[in-house]
Structures are given as structure tokens and as C-alpha cells.
Amino acid sequence: MNREILLSAKNLTVSYHSITAIQNVSFDIYEGEIVTLIGANGAGKSSTLKAISGLVTYTGNISFRGKELKNIPADIIVAMGIAQVPEGRGIFGNLTVMENLKLSTWQRKDKDKITLDYERVFSLFPRLSERKRQLGGMLSGGEQQMLAVARALMSDAHVLLLDEPSMGLSPVLVRDIFQILREINQAGKTILLVEQNANMSLHIASRGYVLETGRIVLAGTGKELMGNPRIKEAYLGG
Amino acid sequence: MIYILQQALNALQLGSIYALIALGYTMVYGILTMINFAHGDLFMVGAFFCFLIAVYLKLSFVPTLLLSMLGVASLGVIIERFAYKPLRNAPRVSAIITALGVGLFLENFTLALSPYPQHIPTLINSTTWNLGGVSVSSLQIIIIVLSLALMFILDFIVQRTKVGMAMRAISWDKTIVPLMGVPVNKIISLTFAIGTGLGGAAGVMYGLAYPVIDPYMGIMVGWKAFISAVVGGIGNIRGAMIGGFILGSVEIMVAAFLPSTYRDVVSFALLLILLIFRPYGILGKPHPQKV
Numbered sequence: 001m002n003r004e005i006l007l008s009a010k011n012l013t014v015s016y017h018s019i020t021a022i023q024n025v026s027f028d029i030y031e032g033e034i035v036t037l038i039g040a041n042g043a044g045k046s047s048t049l050k051a052i053s054g055l056v057t058y059t060g061n062i063s064f065r066g067k068e069l070k071n072i073p074a075d076i077i078v079a080m081g082i083a084q085v086p087e088g089r090g091i092f093g094n095l096t097v098m099e100n101l102k103l104s105t106w107q108r109k110d111k112d113k114i115t116l117d118y119e120r121v122f123s124l125f126p127r128l129s130e131r132k133r134q135l136g137g138m139l140s141g142g143e144q145q146m147l148a149v150a151r152a153l154m155s156d157a158h159v160l161l162l163d164e165p166s167m168g169l170s171p172v173l174v175r176d177i178f179q180i181l182r183e184i185n186q187a188g189k190t191i192l193l194v195e196q197n198a199n200m201s202l203h204i205a206s207r208g209y210v211l212e213t214g215r216i217v218l219a220g221t222g223k224e225l226m227g228n229p230r231i232k233e234a235y236l237g238g
Numbered sequence: 239m240i241y242i243l244q245q246a247l248n249a250l251q252l253g254s255i256y257a258l259i260a261l262g263y264t265m266v267y268g269i270l271t272m273i274n275f276a277h278g279d280l281f282m283v284g285a286f287f288c289f290l291i292a293v294y295l296k297l298s299f300v301p302t303l304l305l306s307m308l309g310v311a312s313l314g315v316i317i318e319r320f321a322y323k324p325l326r327n328a329p330r331v332s333a334i335i336t337a338l339g340v341g342l343f344l345e346n347f348t349l350a351l352s353p354y355p356q357h358i359p360t361l362i363n364s365t366t367w368n369l370g371g372v373s374v375s376s377l378q379i380i381i382i383v384l385s386l387a388l389m390f391i392l393d394f395i396v397q398r399t400k401v402g403m404a405m406r407a408i409s410w411d412k413t414i415v416p417l418m419g420v421p422v423n424k425i426i427s428l429t430f431a432i433g434t435g436l437g438g439a440a441g442v443m444y445g446l447a448y449p450v451i452d453p454y455m456g457i458m459v460g461w462k463a464f465i466s467a468v469v470g471g472i473g474n475i476r477g478a479m480i481g482g483f484i485l486g487s488v489e490i491m492v493a494a495f496l497p498s499t500y501r502d503v504v505s506f507a508l509l510l511i512l513l514i515f516r517p518y519g520i521l522g523k524p525h526p527q528k529v
């Protein structure tokens with residue numbers, strides 16, 4: 001592959017006081033890819049995404065388009081083009097759907113494109129369009145997940161980091177969300193998808209990394225990982 | 239009847255001052271779930287800024303008000319940045335103790351500079367009208383109208399602007415807000431600036447209505463405004479306004495019909511009773527839905 005490396009982590013280590021959440025994690029994400037990071041509870045998936053978004057301090061390096069991200073505040077990282085859909089969706093329950101979307105355009109100044117992006121997002125998620133004026137807290141879990149993805153799109157980031165978007169959703173909804181992720185990817189976004197649901201995520205990912213107790217233990221293409229006996233046993237239910 | 243109308247007008251004046259101060263408590267609580275116990279003393283500083291500006295710069299009312307608000311707001315931002323921000327993830331009690339300490343510092347610093355009560359010069363040549371037996375002064379009208387105007391502006395900012403949206407989002411979950419590209423610390427600073435600036439405005443107006451000021455004037459008024467905020471539902475902006483007017487009315491009415499020494503005990507008792515029936519205040523909700 002001679003595509004451009006968009007996002008790269010080198011020897012990433014995140015600790016909370018004495019607890020080490022991830023250790024020497026390295027990975028590369030190329031322009032236009034869907035990469036998945038799979039791992040069990042507590043493996044360090046969220047910590048990895050938090051490091052990229054600038055929410056936790058770390059040792060090691062993260063670079064985006066060749067630019068070192070360390071010490072850049074989280075809000076500027078969004079402006080640079082990395083948005084995160086956090087674990088548990090992070091919808092502001094006291095804000096309306098529209099306000100949730102509007103807030104994520106904070107760093108943008110391209111008014112005309114924002115208008116177009118609203119239209120695009122509402123055609124992608126017609127349910128949200130019907131519920132513009134409802135409070136975020138009144139939405140169902142699936143609708144909240146759609147809103148969380150829609151927010152990331154409204155921030156106009158080039159890279160989307162998704163932290164377990166399938167969590168707590170019915171299989172049908174999970175399929176819908178993953179289908180939409182695929183469409184978003186085909187429309188040009190690069191995606192880092194964190195999941196415990198390895199089956200679905202390896203299907204749509206071009207490559208994947210497996211995280212176990214804070215370390216990357218396996219890496220490969222989606223197909224390779226799906227065929228790996230160890231993955232089959234641990235993450236795909238035998 | 240005329241007596242009641244007269245007292246209602248007084249209640250409106252006192253209530254609007256409580257409401258302005260209560261807003262500062264509630265905004266800071268809404269965004270940081272922290273009670274800024276130095277807020278009453280910032281109100282006092284507002285009155286002293288008014289005194290200093292009026293006496294030494296000899297400015298008229300409007301620039302005096304604006305400069306005092308700006309001064310208190312700057313002080314509020316500095317206090318947040320250097321005293322509270324380092325404690326944001328510390329146990330709640332540390333922040334409370336620090337806030338009390340900041341309040342004591344402000345009182346004693348003011349006391350050191352001004353050991354005797356001061357008298358704010360007349361900034362508004364108040365005329366008093368007699369409307370069918372009710373005496374209405376232009377100062378009273380100015381205080382009420384100005385307070386209401388400030389409250390409407392604040393309500394507009396919080397409910398209608400993007401900055402207000404960010405404030406409300408922070409009050410819901412401030413860990414998520416940076417992921418929206420919003421600079422959380424700047425919004426928190428701005429919240430402190432607005433909240434303490436309103437407290438400063440209240441100090442100026444209080445100082446015009448009751449011109450003898452001293453370094454301890456913020457303690458009792460601060461407590462009452464804090465209680466107003468709690469009665470309205472702490473963290474809720476409209477609640478703080480309602481709470482301020484309720485407290486002002488209760489106080490004035492009690493003082494009007496009972497011996498004046500009963501004023502505080504009756505009003506505090508009424509508020510305690512209200513909180514038994516509505517523990518989250520009038521507009522408060524058990525859920526962390528604030529600002």
C-alpha cells in the first residue's frame with residue numbers, strides 16, 4: 001500500500017495514577033481506511049481513543065498528517081479534523097437534537113457548507129430530522145447513537161473515532177449503523193472503529209488490531225483476523 | 239392596600255438584587271457543581287468598586303456600573319483560574335474550603351484598605367413620585383428595570399446563543415464537551431465572568447439603595463442570595479431569578495407585618511419548609527439538568 005499515513009501512534013502508553021491502561025501501542029491508519037481496534041472489557045480501547053482526542057496524557061507519540069498531536073488541546077484536535085463518537089454516545093440530554101448538532105460545528109466557519117452538511121446528515125438519518133426539536137435525553141438508544149455519529153459528521157472531521165457504537169443496540173440497529181459507517185467511509189471519511197463486536201467490525205474493516213490487557217497482540221487485514229483461530233475462539237464465539 | 243402595593247414595590251427592588259446575586263451562584267454550580275462561597279464577598283467588592291470609581295474617578299452612574307461589573311468579573315475569572323481550577327478534580331470539600339478562604343481574604347483585604355464603613359456618593363439624583371399614595375423613586379425604578387434587563391440578556395445568552403448552548407452542555411457532562419470542539423476552560427471562565435459580573439452589578443445597585451457599605455455586607459446578603467438559588471433550584475437560571483424575588487418578597491412582607499427582628503428567622507424558616515416539600519427547589523430536577 002503506498003497510500004498516505006493519516007494517523008499514526010507510536011509506543012503509546014496511558015496510565016491513570018498507578019494503573020497502566022495501555023502500553024507501547026503502535027498503529028497506523030491510512031487515508032480512506034476503516035481500521036478496527038478490538039478487545040475485551042478493560043483492554044484499553046477507550047484509553048487509546050482518549051489519547052488521540054487529547055483527553056488524557058500519554059507517553060509516546062501520535063501524529064496526524066505528520067503533525068505531532070501531543071499537547072494540543074482537545075478542541076483544537078477536533079478543528080484539525082479528528083472527531084470522536086464517545087463510549088455511551090455522550091449525548092447532551094438537556095439540549096435538543098438540533099442543538100447537539102449545532103454545538104459540534106463550534107470550530108467551523110464555513111456557513112454555506114454547514115447548511116449543506118445538515119441536509120446531508122438529515123437525509124442519512126431521517127429519524128433525527130423528525131426529532132430536531134426534541135431533547136437529546138428523550139431519544140431511544142439507537143437514535144442517540146445516530147445523533148452521536150451525526151454530530152461527528154457535523155464537525156466536518158476527516159477522521160472519525162468510534163467507541164463501541166454497537167453497544168446496547170439490537171442486531172438490526174447495529175447492522176444499520178454499520179451500513180451507515182460504510183457509506184460514510186465510501187464518501188471519504190477515514191474511520192477508527194473500536195469494538196467488542198468483532199464479527200461486525202472485522203467485516204467492514206480493511207484492517208484490524210487486537211488489544212489485550214493494554215497491548216496489541218495481533219494485527220492484520222479484516223479477513224486474516226477473521227480466519228485466525230485465536231480470534232475465532234476469543235472474539236467470534238468459537 | 240396602598241401599604242401592600244408599597245411593600246410589593248420594595249420587595250421587587252430587594253428581590254431583583256437577590257436574583258442578580260443568586261444567578262452567580264447558580265451559574266457556577268450549574269457548570270462546575272461547585273458552590274462559590276466567595277460570591278457574596280464579590281458582591282461586596284462590587285459595591286466598593288462603585289465607591290472607588292465614583293469618588294476617585296468621579297464618573298457618572300453608567301460608566302461606574304460598567305467598570306464595577308468589569309472589575310468584579312475580572313476578579314472572578316482570576317479567582318477561578320488560580321484558586322478553583324487546580325482543584326477541579328480534588329474532593330468537593332477542598333473546593334468549598336478554598337472558596338470560603340477566598341471570601342475571607344476578600345473581606346479582610348477590603349477591611350485592611352478600608353477599616354471604616356464608606357458612603358457611596360449620590361450617583362443618581364433620585365426623584366420620588368407619589369402615585370396614589372405609593373411613593374416610587376426613580377432609583378427604585380432604575381434598579382428594578384436594570385436588573386430585569388440584565389436577567390433577560392442572560393437568559394437570552396444561555397438559551398439562544400452558541401456560548402449558552404456550550405454552558406448548558408458543560409452542565410450536563412463536561413467530559414464530552416471538548417469532543418465537540420468547544421474550549422471548555424474558556425467557557426468556564428466566561429461563565430465566571432458573567433456570574434460574578436452580575437454580582438458586581440448587584441453590589442453597585444445595593445450600594446445606591448443602601449449607600450453605607452462595609453467589608454462584611456456581602457455575608458448576609460450572600461447567604462440570602464444563595465438560599466434564593468437553592469429555593470429556585472440550584473443550577474437553574476430561571477429558578478434563581480424566581481427564588482430571588484420570592485426571598486425578597488418574604489423578607490419585606492415579614493418585616494412589614496411583624497417586628498423587624500423576626501425578619502430573618504421567619505424567612506429562613508419558610509424556605510426550609512419549602513425545601514422539605516420541594517428538595518430540589520422550585521424549578522430544580524433531581525437529574526443533573528442544570529443551567
Ligand SMILES: Nc1ncnc2c1ncn2[C@@H]1O[C@H](COP(=O)(O)OP(=O)(O)OP(=O)(O)O)[C@@H](O)[C@H]1O
Pocket residue numbers: 016019020021022039040041042043044045046047048087196
Ligand atoms: N479514569 C480512570 N481511572 C483509573 N483507571 C482507569 C480509568 N479509565 C480506565 N481505567 C482503567 O484502564 C484500563 C483500560 O480501560 P479502558 O476504558 O481504556 O478499556 P476499554 O477497552 O475501553 O474497556 P470497555 O470495553 O469496558 O469499555 C482498565 O483497567 C480500566 O480500569
Ligand SMILES: [Mg+2]
Pocket residue numbers: 045046047087163
Ligand atoms: Mg471502553
